Amino acid sequence: DAKTTQPPSMDCAEGRAANLPCNHSTISGNEYVYWYRQIHSQGPQYIIHGLKNNETNEMASLIITEDRKSSTLILPHATLRDTAVYYCIVRVGGTSYGKLTFGQGTILTVHP
Amino acid sequence: GAVVSQHPSRVICKSGTSVKIECRSLDFQATTMFWYRQFPKKSLMLMATSNEGSKATYEQGVEKDKFLINHASLTLSTLTVTSAHPEDSSFYICSASRRTGPHEQYFGPGTRLTVT
Numbered sequence: 703d704a705k706t707t708q709p710p711s712m713d714c715a716e717g718r719a720a721n722l723p724c725n726h727s728t729i730s731g732n733e734y735v736y737w738y739r740q741i742h743s744q745g746p747q748y749i750i751h752g753l754k755n756n757e758t759n760e761m762a763s764l765i766i767t768e769d770r771k772s773s774t775l776i777l778p779h780a781t782l783r784d785t786a787v788y789y790c791i792v793r794v795g796g797t798s799y800g801k802l803t804f805g806q807g808t809i810l811t812v813h814p
Numbered sequence: 815g816a817v818v819s820q821h822p823s824r825v826i827c828k829s830g831t832s833v834k835i836e837c838r839s840l841d842f843q844a845t846t847m848f849w850y851r852q853f854p855k856k857s858l859m860l861m862a863t864s865n866e867g868s869k870a871t872y873e874q875g876v877e878k879d880k881f882l883i884n885h886a887s888l889t890l891s892t893l894t895v896t897s898a899h900p901e902d903s904s905f906y907i908c909s910a911s912r913r914t915g916p917h918e919q920y921f922g923p924g925t926r927l928t929v930t
Contacts, residue, residue: 736918745818745907745921746858789857801848802909802919804858 706790711809714784720777722808724790727771733794735766736802737775739786746789746804749775780812816842818910820922827898828930835893835925837908843888844910848919849881852905864891898929 707725714720726735737749750757750764752773757764763776777784789807793800817840827833837847845866850858862872862883870883880902882894891910895902905926909919 738921740858743905743924743926745820745909745924747921748918751918801860801863803860804850806857 706792706805708788708790708805708808710806711811714777714780714810714812716782716812716814717779720780720784720810720812722775722777722788722790722810723772724775725772726790726792729770729792730794733792735764735770735773736791736793737762737764738789738791738802738804739784740789740807741783741786749788780810782812782814784810785812786810816840816910816912816920818844818908818920818922820906820908820925822925823923824926824928826928826930829899830897832894832896833898833927835895835906835908835927837891837893837910837922839889839910839920842910842912844891844912845888846911847885847891848909848911849883849891849893850907850909852907852924858907861893895927898927900929903927903929 734753736751738746740746750762752764766773787807787809789804791802819838821836847864849861852858860873861876862870864870864883864885866885866888872878885891905924907924909921911919
């Protein structure tokens with residue numbers, strides 16, 4: 703699976719949009735971009751995934767560049783409860799049974 | 815969304831004893847379950863992939879005789895830490911994926927193991 707690079711930490715003011723970048727310059731054509739987050743001392747939570755088109759769900763939006771070498775996760779109105787470690791993971795295929803390889807992620811701190 | 819539970823949530827055991835951790839998919843059938851461990855301030859590290867009805871596949875460096883995995887049904891996988899030592903103290907997390915349907919994996923809440 704392709705390696706991803708994320709900033710180690712970011713800050714965001716409550717109510718503002720949080721934009722979390724991820725570089726995956728060696729991504730292959732059949733690899734999807736997945737985002738998970740982990741709130742302290744809990745199991746990771748799925749946020750969103752995409753292949754090449756931008757995606758939006760009730761939690762977030764995922765913007766993937768045209769060359770697919772990078773992506774941005776957008777939390778449109780961050781709240782204090784969004785403080786967590788955010789992981790960008792690239793994985794082959796669109797199935798659920800492939801393993802996920804977690805990097806160091808980005809620690810997002812949302813402050814009042 | 816789908817729910818995955820783990821039991822126990824916390825366990826303290828003495829060095830040399832064995833500890834069993836259960837991972838259950840509560841509202842779906844999971845053909846594949848994954849076991850991770852996480853040390854403080856570190857990322858999740860995949861230990862093994864557990865397939866229902868077959869032997870688990872362990873990641874490089876993970877001792878299969880130390881970390882016994884059983885996936886006896888489509889809703890239950892167990893991880894047994896045998897002859898536990900203090901260095902096995904960690905946060906153990908499982909995840910499960912459906913046979914078909916959505917792409918995401920569903921994670922359990924984790925089990926905090928402390929070996930004294």
